[in-house]
Amino acid sequence: MSDFLVSLTLEIIFLIFCVITIIIILRTYFENRESVYIGLIAFFAAMLFNSIFRVTNLFNITLDLVFGARLSFSNIIALVIFDIQLIFFLYLKKLKKFYYLPIVASFYLGFGLYIDETLIFFISYAVVIGFIIPVILIREGRKTRNGLAFGLGLFFLIYGLGKMLQVPIVPEILRIVGIIVSTLAVLEFFDKYLFHDKEEKERIQSAWISKLTAKK
Amino acid sequence: MILQTVDLVEVVANYLGITIIPIMTIILGRKVILERRKINKFNMIRFIIFCIFLTLSWLLMWEFLYESTPLGGVLNYELVKAIYTFSLYSFGIGLMITLSLVMMTYINRWESLYYVPFFIFAGMFIVFLLTEIAIFLIPYIFAGGVIAVVFLFATGLRLKDNSSFGLAIFATLIFPTLMVAEKTIVGQILSLAYPIFGIIFALGYFKLFKADVVE
Numbered sequence: 001m002s003d004f005l006v007s008l009t010l011e012i013i014f015l016i017f018c019v020i021t022i023i024i025i026l027r028t029y030f031e032n033r034e035s036v037y038i039g040l041i042a043f044f045a046a047m048l049f050n051s052i053f054r055v056t057n058l059f060n061i062t063l064d065l066v067f068g069a070r071l072s073f074s075n076i077i078a079l080v081i082f083d084i085q086l087i088f089f090l091y092l093k094k095l096k097k098f099y100y101l102p103i104v105a106s107f108y109l110g111f112g113l114y115i116d117e118t119l120i121f122f123i124s125y126a127v128v129i130g131f132i133i134p135v136i137l138i139r140e141g142r143k144t145r146n147g148l149a150f151g152l153g154l155f156f157l158i159y160g161l162g163k164m165l166q167v168p169i170v171p172e173i174l175r176i177v178g179i180i181v182s183t184l185a186v187l188e189f190f191d192k193y194l195f196h197d198k199e200e201k202e203r204i205q206s207a208w209i210s211k212l213t214a215k216k
Numbered sequence: 217m218i219l220q221t222v223d224l225v226e227v228v229a230n231y232l233g234i235t236i237i238p239i240m241t242i243i244l245g246r247k248v249i250l251e252r253r254k255i256n257k258f259n260m261i262r263f264i265i266f267c268i269f270l271t272l273s274w275l276l277m278w279e280f281l282y283e284s285t286p287l288g289g290v291l292n293y294e295l296v297k298a299i300y301t302f303s304l305y306s307f308g309i310g311l312m313i314t315l316s317l318v319m320m321t322y323i324n325r326w327e328s329l330y331y332v333p334f335f336i337f338a339g340m341f342i343v344f345l346l347t348e349i350a351i352f353l354i355p356y357i358f359a360g361g362v363i364a365v366v367f368l369f370a371t372g373l374r375l376k377d378n379s380s381f382g383l384a385i386f387a388t389l390i391f392p393t394l395m396v397a398e399k400t401i402v403g404q405i406l407s408l409a410y411p412i413f414g415i416i417f418a419l420g421y422f423k424l425f426k427a428d429v430v431e
Binding site for chain 1: 327328329330331332335336339342343346347349
């Protein structure tokens with residue numbers, strides 16, 4: 001019973017942070033109208049659905065329908081999550097010609113799951129996307145001082161680690177740490193505090209003040 | 217009498233196709249190389265057209281070997297000529313459709329879609345290699361062929377581009393003969409018509425619109 005309550009509480013915390021993140025991204029999207037935010041909304045919406053499935057599973061209600069051999073709702077959601085990670089990376093690297101590659105790859109992976117029980121290609125795709133892309137995103141985020149890329153890379157990495165570990169409670173805690181990191185990333189926390197360039201800010205401010213003084 | 221005429225036209229069309237299309241490919245290849253030397257830049261549209269004709273030569277060669285030579289009795293139908301699964305012939309048709317779609321995206325400058333037809337075709341081929349399932353091939357060939365022809369006509373008219381409009385006419389003539397109508401009189405007339413139009417197109421005499429599109 002206590003395990004059930006702990007799992008339920010952790011899942012609800014995850015759900016709340018997920019909703020908060022979606023609201024923040026929606027607000028930012030309406031301000032900027034940048035298409036990358038639509039992808040992020042779809043990503044967190046997929047996360048939200050995944051979390052709802054987990055909550056219903058706790059109550060022994062299975063919403064996860066299976067089509068064909070192994071294609072299920074949760075696998076489709078997982079493919080959407082991997083796709084958006086890869087698209088975000090391609091968007092960041094400006095590899096415009098490859099934008100649709102994740103969608104095509106996911107279609108064939110989904111078809112593979114539909115006709116055959118083997119998970120080898122699905123797992124390979126998950127490992128490549130779940131570990132290589134986050135590391136590149138963190139590196140790029142640090143290099144270009146992009147807080148959103150850095151934070152999301154960190155989130156993808158923590159979330160991926162959580163998926164891999166089979167120790168009780170640890171995956172759930174890692175998921176919550178991950179979603180908190182992502183909420184901070186979309187709140188521009190990393191831009192404001194981690195990649196904050198004090199000298200640059202002072203230089204701009206002094207230039208601005210000297211401009212005002214010169215006018216006077 | 218009619219059947220005999222159809223058979224005769226088929227033989228003539230086969231020989232005409234296998235002779236003229238490779239010549240056209242060589243002409244186009246020469247043009248690509250000469251242009252590359254002249255302007256020191258690769259003309260992608262011309263190169264894609266060359267690849268389309270190279271693929272066409274490949275599939276006509278297998279069709280000719282299977283249908284018009286004694287090798288037909290020796291060659292495996294599944295491996296060489298089958299349409300419903302991946303064979304040397306159907307691979308060529310699929311690749312030709314893919315290249316036509318790539319050309320369509322290239323002319324319209326849809327940069328994010330440039331490689332999508334290749335991804336789709338490669339995915340289909342990988343699925344086939346792993347599972348021997350090729351259920352997407354026929355729908356892809358038909359749907360891709362129709363989309364490519366419609367868009368090439370539309371692009372040719374919109375941009376007044378001779379290469380896309382010429383290729384659209386060529387594709388309209390050739391797709392029915394490759395896929396369905398080969399054994400009919402109409403099919404045989406088309407089989408004779410496409411090499412004739414092809415040679416006009418490859419030699420650069422097809423100039424429906426006065427000025428060509430500058431890349």
